Amino acid sequence: MSGPLSLREFEALARDRLPLSAYDYFAGGADDEVTLRANESAFARLRLLPRVLRGNAAPDLRTSLLGADIAMPVVIAPTAFHRLADPEGELATARAAAEADTLMIASMASTVAVEDIAKAGGADLPLWFQLYIQSDSKVTEALVRRAEDAGCRALVVTVDSTVFGRRERDHRHGFHDLPEGLYCENMRGLAGDGGVRPIEMIRDLDWEHVQRLRSVTGLPIVLKGLMHPADAVLAAAHGVSALMVSNHGGRQLDTVVATIDAVADVVAAVDIPVLVDGGVRRGTDVVKALALGADGVAIGRPVLWGLAARGQTGVAQVLRMLRDELDRALALCGCSSVHDIPRDLLREAPC
Ligand SMILES: Cc1cc2nc3c(=O)[nH]c(=O)nc-3n(C[C@H](O)[C@H](O)[C@H](O)COP(=O)(O)O)c2cc1C
Numbered sequence: 001m002s003g004p005l006s007l008r009e010f011e012a013l014a015r016d017r018l019p020l021s022a023y024d025y026f027a028g029g030a031d032d033e034v035t036l037r038a039n040e041s042a043f044a045r046l047r048l049l050p051r052v053l054r055g056n057a058a059p060d061l062r063t064s065l066l067g068a069d070i071a072m073p074v075v076i077a078p079t080a081f082h083r084l085a086d087p088e089g090e091l092a093t094a095r096a097a098a099e100a101d102t103l104m105i106a107s108m109a110s111t112v113a114v115e116d117i118a119k120a121g122g123a124d125l126p127l128w129f130q131l132y133i134q135s136d137s138k139v140t141e142a143l144v145r146r147a148e149d150a151g152c153r154a155l156v157v158t159v160d161s162t163v164f165g166r167r168e169r170d171h172r173h174g175f176h177d178l179p180e181g182l183y184c185e186n187m188r189g190l191a192g193d194g195g196v197r198p199i200e201m202i203r204d205l206d207w208e209h210v211q212r213l214r215s216v217t218g219l220p221i222v223l224k225g226l227m228h229p230a231d232a233v234l235a236a237a238h239g240v241s242a243l244m245v246s247n248h249g250g251r252q253l254d255t256v257v258a259t260i261d262a263v264a265d266v267v268a269a270v271d272i273p274v275l276v277d278g279g280v281r282r283g284t285d286v287v288k289a290l291a292l293g294a295d296g297v298a299i300g301r302p303v304l305w306g307l308a309a310r311g312q313t314g315v316a317q318v319l320r321m322l323r324d325e326l327d328r329a330l331a332l333c334g335c336s337s338v339h340d341i342p343r344d345l346l347r348e349a350p351c
């Protein structure tokens with residue numbers, strides 16, 4: 001028996017290993033899951049028109065994001081609750097990210113504290129911290145200090161979650177909270193009694209929150225979950241350092257456009273780096289995102305599938321698989337590097 005040959009086969013392995021409620025929490029999306037499906041299917045609709053005879057022997061995959069040098073333009077998106085997938089949780093993910101020489105964005109809802117994630121990844125792992133701005137600015141500031149002290153190099157503020165999306169799979173299983181013994185460790189000590197404070201989503205989130213955050217930290221701020229080019233322009237005007245075009249993997253507002261269909265207009269609107277996540281499952285998907293002008297992509301669920309299937313080794317294999325696929329796709333497209341992917345490599349499929 002061979003091991004998994006693709007990210008999709010990792011998902012099948014993970015599904016076999018996980019309790020159905022955990023699998024559905026990871027896999028599911030909001031409402032009718034239209035956007036969840038669209039994120040993946042929009043990549044298939046974009047087709048490649050490769051160039052030949054260009055003599056590019058070994059495409060250069062390395063890139064740099066906000067000063068972090070990484071082995072490829074594929075980074076780990078912030079996802080909650082890694083210990084639901086594997087007992088080592090985010091420790092295993094961080095070790096695999098370090099092994100792959102890429103960047104990890106730790107979720108504020110991680111089941112391992114950010115300091116421990118940083119230690120597991122080691123000093124060389126570029127680590128960013130994803131933040132949900134809280135209603136009490138002192139709580140938000142305490143989280144910022146915690147991320148700074150842990151050595152995080154950027155704050156990734158999620159802006160697509162003014163309320164929690166309605167995920168019907170979770171309602172069906174009665175999955176509303178972490179099981180006994182697992183906690184959002186970054187929130188420990190932040191409740192009035194020194195316990196674990198619940199994470200809030202705030203409905204009144206606005207640009208003033210971003211401004212206030214800028215005044216309390218020197219870390220670069222990345223906005224995640226932005227889709228509209230007009231918001232991209234506002235973000236740049238507010239001193240934001242980079243953007244992540246994202247619809248939260250189809251878990252928040254359903255029927256939002258696929259991220260790969262939104263990225264080009266955002267790139268055209270601003271001069272700051274733009275990442276995109278949602279539905280990236282193949283090296284060719286990475287090539288398409290870069291051809292549309294993105295500086296990199298992030299992957300969410302594939303990391304969880306690797307983790308559930310084989311722990312740290314599984315995450316490392318997922319990252320390795322994407323790297324090998326990206327290398328092969330670039331070679332077959334006649335590209336010399338991830339910085340040399342022309343827009344005219346893409347065509348829309350006729351139907
Ligand atoms: C199980 C799960 C948990 C997530 N948790 C968070 C989170 O805590 N914070 C956040 O900003 N995004 C979260 N996301 C969204 C991801 O960062 C990312 O946008 C999305 O997973 C990308 O799509 P993909 O899973 O198709 O790669 C989560 C996604 C999943 C699947």
Ligand SMILES: O=C(O)C(=O)c1ccccc1
Nearest residue numbers: 080081109161199248251
């Ligand atoms: O499940 C999610 O997508 C998510 O973003 C989240 C946010 C807060 C707590 C747990 C998960």
